[in-house]
Amino acid sequence: MPTGFSSAPAPLRLSLDTAALEHNWRWLAQMSGRATCGAAIKANGYGLGAAEVMGHLSQAGCRDFFVATWAEARALLPLADGLSLSVLHGIRNEDLAEALTSPARPVLSTPDQIARWRNANGGPCDVMVDTGMNRLGLDWRSDVAQATGGLNIITLMSHLACADDDNPLSAIQQRRFAAIAQQVPAERYSLSNSAGICLGSDYHFGVTRPGLALYGGVPRPNAAGHIRQVVTPQAQVLQRRTVQAGDTVGYNATFTATRDMAAAILNIGYADGYLRGFSGRGMVLAGDRPLPVLGRVSMDLLIVDASLAPDISEGDWLSIDYDLPRAAAASGLSQYELLTGLGQRFDRIWT
Ligand SMILES: *Cc1c(COP(=O)(O)O)cnc(C)c1O
Numbered sequence: 001m002p003t004g005f006s007s008a009p010a011p012l013r014l015s016l017d018t019a020a021l022e023h024n025w026r027w028l029a030q031m032s033g034r035a036t037c038g039a040a041i042k043a044n045g046y047g048l049g050a051a052e053v054m055g056h057l058s059q060a061g062c063r064d065f066f067v068a069t070w071a072e073a074r075a076l077l078p079l080a081d082g083l084s085l086s087v088l089h090g091i092r093n094e095d096l097a098e099a100l101t102s103p104a105r106p107v108l109s110t111p112d113q114i115a116r117w118r119n120a121n122g123g124p125c126d127v128m129v130d131t132g133m134n135r136l137g138l139d140w141r142s143d144v145a146q147a148t149g150g151l152n153i154i155t156l157m158s159h160l161a162c163a164d165d166d167n168p169l170s171a172i173q174q175r176r177f178a179a180i181a182q183q184v185p186a187e188r189y190s191l192s193n194s195a196g197i198c199l200g201s202d203y204h205f206g207v208t209r210p211g212l213a214l215y216g217g218v219p220r221p222n223a224a225g226h227i228r229q230v231v232t233p234q235a236q237v238l239q240r241r242t243v244q245a246g247d248t249v250g251y252n253a254t255f256t257a258t259r260d261m262a263a264a265i266l267n268i269g270y271a272d273g274y275l276r277g278f279s280g281r282g283m284v285l286a287g288d289r290p291l292p293v294l295g296r297v298s299m300d301l302l303i304v305d306a307s308l309a310p311d312i313s314e315g316d317w318l319s320i321d322y323d324l325p326r327a328a329a330a331s332g333l334s335q336y337e338l339l340t341g342l343g344q345r346f347d348r349i350w351t
Contacts, residue, residue: 009347010345010346010347011235011236011238011267012233012234012235012236012267012268012272012345012346012347013233013234013346013347013348013349014048014231014232014233014234014342014346014347014348014349015231015232015233015234015319015349015351016048016049016052016230016231016348016349016350016351017228017229017230017231017232017351018056018350018351020216020228020229020230021048021053021056021057021214021215021230022056022057022059022060023228024213024214024215024216024227024228024230025037025039025057025060025061025062025210025214026060026061027226027227028194028197028208028210028213028214029061029062031197031198032192032197032204032208033201033204034201034204035192035204035205035206035207035208036063036064036188036206036207036208037062037064037197037207037208037210038062038063038064038065038066038084038190038207038208038209038210039053039054039057039062039064039065039066039209039210039211039214040065040066040193040209040210040211040214041053041054041057041065041066041067041072041076041211042066042067042068042069042072042088042211043068043072043340044072045215046211046212046214046215046336046339046340047215047231047273047339047340047341047342048215048230048231048339048342048348049348050067050072050075050076051075051076052348052350053214054076054083056350057214058080058083063082063083063084064083064084064086064207064209065083065084065085065086066085066086066088066209066211067085067086067087067088067104068087068088068089069087069089070087070095070098070099070102070104072087073085073087073102073104074098074102076104077102077103077104078103079103079104084105084154085103085104085105086104086105086106086107086126086155087099087104087105087106087107088107088128088136089107089109089136090106090107090108090109090110090113090128090136091106091108091113091116091117091122093116096116096120099117099122100120100122105123105124105125105126105154105155106122106125106126107125107126107127107128107155107157108125108126108127108128108148108151109127109128109136109137109138110138111138111147114127114147114148114151117151118150118151123152124152124153124154125151125152125153125154126153126154126155126156126157127144127148127151127153127155127156127157127184127186128157128158128159129144129156129157129158129177129180129184130158130159131158131172131173131176131177131180132161132169132172132173132176133159133160133161133173135159135161136159137158137159140158140176140177140180144180144183144184145183145184148184153184153185153186153187154186154187154188155186155187155188155189155190155206155207156180156181156184156186156188156189156190157189157190157191157207157209158173158176158177158180158190158191159191159193160173160191160192160193160195160196160203161173163192163193163194163195163196163198163199163203163219163220164195164219164220170196170199170203173191174191174199174202174203177189177191177205178202181205187206188205188206188207189205189206189207190205190206190207190208190209191203191204191205192204192205192208192209192210193208193209193210193211193212193219194210194211194212194213194214194217194219194223195212195213195219195220196208197210197213197219198219198220198222198223199220212335212336212339213227214230215230215231215339216228216229216230216231216324216339217324217325217335217336217339218324218325218335224325229322229323229324231322231339231342232319232320232322233268233272233274233319233320233322233342233346234317234318234319234320235266235267235268235302235317235318235320236266236267236315236316236317236318237264237265237266237267237312237313237314237315237316237317237318238265238266238267238301238314239264239265239314240262240263240264240265240306240312240313240314241262241263241265242260242261242262242263243257243260243261243262243263244257244260245257245258245259245260248295249263249294249295249303250294250295250296250298250303251295251296251298252295252296253295254279254280254295254296255280255294255295261305261307262305262306262307262309262310263294263303263304263305263306264291264303264304264306264309264312264316264318265301265302265303266284266301266302266303266304266318267300267301268300268301268302268320269297269298269299269300269301269302270297270298270299271299271300271343271345272300272342272343272345272346273338273341273342273343274297274302274320275297275331275333275341276296276297277330277331277332277333278293278297278327278330278331279293279295279296279297280292280293280294280295280296281293281330281331282297282302282320282321282327282330282331283320283321283330284302284304284318284319284320284321285318285319285320285321286306286308286309286311286312286316286318289308289309290321291304291305291306291308291309291318292304292305304318322338324338324339
């Protein structure tokens, strides 16, 4: 939002496609079969804006939301009726007072967290079991039923380490989790992220927790063609210039023009999350004409070849090619990083 006395729009914006976001959730809900489909909206909704994502997805019918921290949960209060919000990182001592009065639930991951919640007479909670990733959660080899006895568990969950590749660990985790679900009473059980949903019904249990695919990421090949792009960064042209054959372009002169050409200078750079992996590799779109990135991405600026776009001039807006699988391949970054790295200087415009 513009602040102070300036109400001018920023020279860079994220164009966010509400229909595509809702379409992706509906597709994931359908792929989740009989399981309820939730939404991971941690890290500010993967960079899009958690409150807006929650609003749009609750319109589409989503009820179950997951954030990482209590600060993220706080920013989403008050919760609309019927919505459930889980805090994946559980409760530290520092979080306890807030957690006890919040409508959000902690996802308890350690014996200490469980003791803290019990001693404080905490209410309904979720519990995370580690089934092989060795990240957060009670060890699957421990007596999880005993460790959680007496808790009012809404969601017992685990998290897949390799659902986006073909590692046999996914099936092993699935079996371990199914066995624990037999022993530990909870209102419902949850294993799958976006990629896990695409592994089939054995992985669905009662609730799924997609993040990436909601926002246009393609988690497994069988989701390609079904997931729609949600996020398009757009930047304004600050200058159009002629580059002569033999001239170099940008920091460290990594690009040399072999012919006379035109360049457009855009108001976006690596400080906005358009990282230097796109140097010489990224693509900007003038309508459907692709304009290659020339030389290095600067902190706040980007230089593109505008030879094929003679009509593009100062003040025009250009879209960055941000098809996530393609941009990930071009930049060497993950689809996740391409979303969560998007900076604070964008106006975020939902259409
Ligand atoms: C981030 C996260 C998700 C969502 O994962 P995606 O791969 O983005 O679909 C689900 N569950 C947990 C525990 C997470 O941390």
